[in-house]
Amino acid sequence: MPTEDERRTVRLTAGGPMLVQGPVRIETPTGEVVESDRFLVAICTCRRSKAYPLCDTSHRRKRRMDDRSDEPST
Secondary structure (H helix, E strand, O other): OOOOOOOOOEEEOOOOOEEEEOOEEEEOOOOOEEEEOOOEEEEOOOOOOOOOOEOOOHHHHHHHHHHHOOOOOO
């Protein structure tokens, strides 16, 4: 069982990335390994990121486009 210092916090965000306390080593389904020494790492869950598996906020651009479709047309 990991000690309190060895445990990582993983935060799930609605419509956004998974935030993980770093540093982390990420292994993708294809076998690619990505490492980050950052203190907080955003892992893409929407798969739109050009930097996948790391988040590049591509999900925000898609959401903004969707939000505009709710506006009345002029």
